[in-house]
Amino acid sequence: MSERQPLVAANWKMNGSLESMKPLVNAIKAGLDKAKAEVAICAPYVYLPQLKQELDGSAIHTGAQNVSEHEAGAYTGEISTSMLSDIGCHYVIVGHSERRNLYAESDVLVAEKFARVQSANMLPILCLGEQLDEREAGTTETVVARQLDAVISKVGIAAFAQAVIAYEPVWAIGTGKTATKEQAQEVHAFIRQRLAQQDSTIAASIRLLYGGSVKADNASDLFSMTDVDGGLIGGASLIAEDFLAICQATR
Numbered sequence: 505m506s507e508r509q510p511l512v513a514a515n516w517k518m519n520g521s522l523e524s525m526k527p528l529v530n531a532i533k534a535g536l537d538k539a540k541a542e543v544a545i546c547a548p549y550v551y552l553p554q555l556k557q558e559l560d561g562s563a564i565h566t567g568a569q570n571v572s573e574h575e576a577g578a579y580t581g582e583i584s585t586s587m588l589s590d591i592g593c594h595y596v597i598v599g600h601s602e603r604r605n606l607y608a609e610s611d612v613l614v615a616e617k618f619a620r621v622q623s624a625n626m627l628p629i630l631c632l633g634e635q636l637d638e639r640e641a642g643t644t645e646t647v648v649a650r651q652l653d654a655v656i657s658k659v660g661i662a663a664f665a666q667a668v669i670a671y672e673p674v675w676a677i678g679t680g681k682t683a684t685k686e687q688a689q690e691v692h693a694f695i696r697q698r699l700a701q702q703d704s705t706i707a708a709s710i711r712l713l714y715g716g717s718v719k720a721d722n723a724s725d726l727f728s729m730t731d732v733d734g735g736l737i738g739g740a741s742l743i744a745e746d747f748l749a750i751c752q753a754t755r
């Protein structure tokens with residue numbers, strides 16, 4: 505099995521301000537000395553230039569939470585991949601469940617965004633995950649496979665050498681209801697297995713993050729699982745102490 509460096513990515517969602525960002529970033533930078541994990545912060549668009557500046561000289565990567573599927577043109581209110589790469593963005597989250605569910609982003613649209621991010625030489629963090637009723641109906645694997653296959657059929661399996669996947673069960677996001685480590689491992693293993701059907705090297709090397717109510721007190725349990733290579737952290741990433749504890753909890 506190839507060595508996968510754990511990744512912990514903060515997803516600030518639509519939170520924060522110019523004023524609150526500086527002390528949060530400074531505290532994270534100061535506390536990260538001993539983290540084994542790679543760390544990224546996905547901030548709201550308007551704060552990315554300043555975030556990038558504040559992270560200058562640190563190993564922490566800058567990430568965006570969304571992007572347009574179009575290259576340029578008459579798309580009022582949208583942000584393109586070239587704009588994100590212009591300011592030194594490294595990661596872009598695509599297909600977050602809040603985008604899929606609140607903004608009706610389809611599997612096909614998410615696949616287009618994934619392709620667009622890669623063509624601008626940034627790394628997509630592709631989010632996959634089932635809703636509560638889908639889990640209860642026993643269709644978790646069907647849903648996750650459908651979301652994953654839409655991207656594979658658009659970009660091909662080789663593209664996954666330059667990507668990260670985050671499994672985020674929708675029922676666990678922001679609810680305080682974390683998946684158990686066994687539930688997380690089961691779906692992560694399924695995702696890796698599905699990728700391995702097409703390319704075992706890529707499947708073994710891709711990082712699979714878990715997201716959904718990861719906290720300082722459950723992170724090490726989740727991260728102890730074989731196929732859990734880190735986390736995508738929402739609420740807990742807004743508190744430096746909690747986020748740092750999560751970063752230190754990786755294998």
Ligand code: PGA
Binds near residue numbers: 676678738
């Ligand atoms: P949460 O969010 O950690 O607040 O559940 C995770 C996410 O939505 O990425």
